[in-house]
Amino acid sequence: MTMAQKxxxxxxxxxxxxxxxxxxxxxxxxxxxxxxxxxDLVPDEVLALAHRHALVTSVGKRCGRPRITQQGIHALLIxxxxxxxxxxxxxxxxxxxxxxxGEEIAALRAAGIPFEVVPGVTAALxxxxxxxxxxxxxxxxxKLIFCTGHHAMSKDATPIWSGPLPEDATLVVYMPxxxxxxxxCELAAAGVAKDMPCxxxxxxxxxxxxxxxxxxDGFGKLECGPAPVLLLVGRxxxxxxxxxxxxxxxxxxxxxxxxxxxx
Amino acid sequence: MTMAQKxxxxxxxxxxxxxxxxxxxxxxxxxxxxxxxxxDLVPDEVLALAHRHALVTSVGKRCGRPRITQQGIHALLIxxxxxxxxxxxxxxxxxxxxxxxGEEIAALRAAGIPFEVVPGVTAALxxxxxxxxxxxxxxxxxKLIFCTGHHAMSKDATPIWSGPLPEDATLVVYMPxxxxxxxxCELAAAGVAKDMPCxxxxxxxxxxxxxxxxxxDGFGKLECGPAPVLLLVGRxxxxxxxxxxxxxxxxxxxxxxxxxxxx
Numbered sequence: 231m232t233m234a235q236k237x238x239x240x241x242x243x244x245x246x247x248x249x250x251x252x253x254x255x256x257x258x259x260x261x262x263x264x265x266x267x268x269x270d271l272v273p274d275e276v277l278a279l280a281h282r283h284a285l286v287t288s289v290g291k292r293c294g295r296p297r298i299t300q301q302g303i304h305a306l307l308i309x310x311x312x313x314x315x316x317x318x319x320x321x322x323x324x325x326x327x328x329x330x331x332g333e334e335i336a337a338l339r340a341a342g343i344p345f346e347v348v349p350g351v352t353a354a355l356x357x358x359x360x361x362x363x364x365x366x367x368x369x370x371x372x373k374l375i376f377c378t379g380h381h382a383m384s385k386d387a388t389p390i391w392s393g394p395l396p397e398d399a400t401l402v403v404y405m406p407x408x409x410x411x412x413x414x415c416e417l418a419a420a421g422v423a424k425d426m427p428c429x430x431x432x433x434x435x436x437x438x439x440x441x442x443x444x445x446x447d448g449f450g451k452l453e454c455g456p457a458p459v460l461l462l463v464g465r466x467x468x469x470x471x472x473x474x475x476x477x478x479x480x481x482x483x484x485x486x487x488x489x490x491x492x493x
Numbered sequence: 494m495t496m497a498q499k500x501x502x503x504x505x506x507x508x509x510x511x512x513x514x515x516x517x518x519x520x521x522x523x524x525x526x527x528x529x530x531x532x533d534l535v536p537d538e539v540l541a542l543a544h545r546h547a548l549v550t551s552v553g554k555r556c557g558r559p560r561i562t563q564q565g566i567h568a569l570l571i572x573x574x575x576x577x578x579x580x581x582x583x584x585x586x587x588x589x590x591x592x593x594x595g596e597e598i599a600a601l602r603a604a605g606i607p608f609e610v611v612p613g614v615t616a617a618l619x620x621x622x623x624x625x626x627x628x629x630x631x632x633x634x635x636k637l638i639f640c641t642g643h644h645a646m647s648k649d650a651t652p653i654w655s656g657p658l659p660e661d662a663t664l665v666v667y668m669p670x671x672x673x674x675x676x677x678c679e680l681a682a683a684g685v686a687k688d689m690p691c692x693x694x695x696x697x698x699x700x701x702x703x704x705x706x707x708x709x710d711g712f713g714k715l716e717c718g719p720a721p722v723l724l725l726v727g728r729x730x731x732x733x734x735x736x737x738x739x740x741x742x743x744x745x746x747x748x749x750x751x752x753x754x755x756x
Binding site: 245250252326332335345346347348355360365366367372375376377378391394475 | 494506508509511512513514515516517518520521587588589590591592593594595596598602608610611612613614615618619621622623625626627628629630631635636637638639640641654655656657659698729737738
């Protein structure tokens with residue numbers, strides 16, 4: 231397995247949080263890169279896997295208040311690569327799903343910097359796994375839709391979905407914000423049935439994961455736990471409401487795994 | 494990192510094919526399970542990572558002609574666990590995305606067998622990574638939709654999407670079948686613009702990956718390469734048509750990685 235190459239930028243998915251859900255390729259690059267620029271959501275247990283001489287820098291933007299601009303991130307990536315460093319740009323989940331990787335890729339292309347994208351386990355898949363529920367199902371969910379509630383926090387108030395939502399879909403909302411009642415209204419307006427099973431997964435795939443579930447008509451009143459939160463909506467979530475499925479115990483292996491891997 | 498436990502079934506995502514895109518958890522379970530039941534699409538390079546004393550069995554169903562029924566798979570999983578074996582059910586990509594995991598989970602629950610789902614990198618994310626193109630984009634793709642063309646091969650001829658498809662979505666079609674002209678017609682009927690960028694990725698994330706791209710109005714005539722094929726449709730694929738983005742060279746590391754990991 232090749233190590234991180236000098237002068238190259240690797241856009242790497244860190245997965246949902248649990249270090250065991252890193253890919254082998256991501257681990258190898260983390261262990262060998264000179265410089266690592268990471269988002270806020272990447273946990274310390276993952277960052278601890280970096281080489282001890284690596285420069286590890288957060289370029290996260292918390293709660294919409296940028297500490298560093300997107301253009302600033304581009305400049306850091308390009309400058310570091312042009313100085314001959316091997317650079318990992320570490321994003322939680324998968325870099326191509328709601329990670330603004332497109333803008334970084336365009337900047338790297340324009341600057342002629344070699345780059346590679348390393349996919350990761352996106353949070354929705356980890357949330358489904360820890361619920362022990364499928365995201366697609368031959369009978370009830372032939373489509374899987376990822377969208378973002380990020381708009382809901384901006385001024386333009388674009389709903390998360392316009393027009394009718396297919397009945398046979400599982401909808402996953404990334405970054406839903408705190409206002410579940412607003413999202414519940416938007417889903418009702420998109421024709422989602424009152425009895426549609428909905429759940430909110432807080433801190434998916436970590437030892438502190440928590441889950442709240444209800445029908446759509448009770449969803450606005452749920453407490454959804456600390457960020458990051460994912461919402462999952464669809465018939466495939468039904469077993470959460472009937473008690474048929476209890477979420478699996480989340481393995482409390484995050485610290486243990488980090489210790490072993492870092493050894 | 495804990496090894497596979499006796500009497501437990503692990504539904505494990507093998508990722509898109511490249512062994513480097515296995516998660517650390519998947520590798521650990523493969524290395525320690527007594528019994529492995531896998532789909533046809535899991536490549537030999539991944540299966541080679543199993544313990545040399547493990548019983549490795551294909552339960553794949555090729556081209557709709559079942560060699561083993563879904564109920565037969567359930568019986569194998571349950572019997573092996575009840576005999577006290579540690580069991581890995583290995584599925585390509587992520588087990589919860591178009592993998593019939595829901596039926597296997599329900600059978601395991603009904604039989605009282607402990608199980609764990611280990612998420613994996615689903616093929617769409619690996620295809621996007623090897624294209625060097627984002628699947629979501631703040632300007633052009635605020636939604637990501639996975640659907641399946643599997644219906645297109647059955648008698649009922651359900652279209653892959655009913656009603657208008659959002660303009661700002663990236664649509665990924667898993668298992669599209671060979672008839673791209675039919676899918677192109679269905680997309681046009683769903684209101685997709687004639688000039689919408691479309692691409693077909695054959696054998697994503699392997700050393701034999703190939704890509705064909707065109708506007709929707711030329712898509713029906715494209716040769717899409719051998720299965721497994723994924724279709725990606727949306728403005729985010731635009732750089733493939735302008736020549737702005739050439740697909741990254743696919744790393745020819747599959748065999749090399751397998752050798753190293755197996756050593």
